[in-house]
Amino acid sequence: EVQLVQSGAEVKKPGESLKISCKGSGYRFTSHWIGWVRQMPGKGLEWMGIIYPGDSDTRYSPSFQGQVTMSADKSINTAFLQWGSLRASDTAMYYCARGFDGPGYFDLWGRGTLVTVSS
Amino acid sequence: DIQMTQSPSSLSASVEDRVTITCRASQSISSYLHWYQQKPGEAPNLLIYTASRLQSGVPSRFSGSGSGTDFTLTISSLQPEDFATYYCQQTYSTPYTFGQGTKLEI
Numbered sequence: 001e002v003q004l005v006q007s008g009a010e011v012k013k014p015g016e017s018l019k020i021s022c023k024g025s026g027y028r029f030t031s032h033w034i035g036w037v038r039q040m041p042g043k044g045l046e047w048m049g050i051i052y053p054g055d056s057d058t059r060y061s062p063s064f065q066g067q068v069t070m071s072a073d074k075s076i077n078t079a080f081l082q083w084g085s086l087r088a089s090d091t092a093m094y095y096c097a098r099g100f101d102g103p104g105y106f107d108l109w110g111r112g113t114l115v116t117v118s119s
Numbered sequence: 120d121i122q123m124t125q126s127p128s129s130l131s132a133s134v135e136d137r138v139t140i141t142c143r144a145s146q147s148i149s150s151y152l153h154w155y156q157q158k159p160g161e162a163p164n165l166l167i168y169t170a171s172r173l174q175s176g177v178p179s180r181f182s183g184s185g186s187g188t189d190f191t192l193t194i195s196s197l198q199p200e201d202f203a204t205y206y207c208q209q210t211y212s213t214p215y216t217f218g219q220g221t222k223l224e225i
Binding site for chain 1: 120151153155157161162163164165168169174206208210213214215216217218219220
């Protein structure tokens with residue numbers, strides 16, 4: 001089955017670090033971009049950036065550049081999104097999604113990872 | 120960044136109604152416009168890509184049109200499962216911005 005499986009929900013304190021994952025299966029992981037999308041509680045979708053697992057080419061939204069780091073390990077078909085120091089404003093659902101037709105629209109989505117940052 | 124503006128932000132409709140949602144880009148994006156549906160508690164789902172192409176498995180009551188800066192998503196006959204939030208997204212240039220969403224309610 002073609003799918004993206006995301007890691008489980010996280011509860012963290014401000015200032016802590018975090019790395020969440022997105023594992024692809026059922027397709028050639030290195031041939032499709034993986035994007036990350038943030039959805040804050042009750043809000044819309046925000047495009048954070050994309051990474052090409054084949055060579056780790058990465059493009060960030062200016063809104064998220066320097067705030068998060070995207071990476072990929074093609075040996076385990078997994079993409080990652082990480083924070084060095086979380087803030088309460090990072091509380092959100094984070095979706096990974098597969099880019100189709102290059103770094104374009106998302107035709108396959110993970111179920112999301114809920115990140116809660118609270119003291 | 121290219122700004123994507125959807126209208127309306129919310130819409131009340133009934134089963135079997137014909138509904139149109141509009142998405143306007145702040146500059147020309149050719150046909151690099153895509154539509155997603157998101158139901159509560161679920162991930163978004165691709166409906167229409169490159170303005171008018173129906174994603175596999177999506178019912179034919181969904182259609183899209185437009186190019187340049189103005190686009191529409193039309194649902195020809197609303198079904199109960201269509202009540203959800205709809206988002207447009209441009210992939211003409213990064214960051215690949217989304218519209219703010221249109222919530223379709225009964």
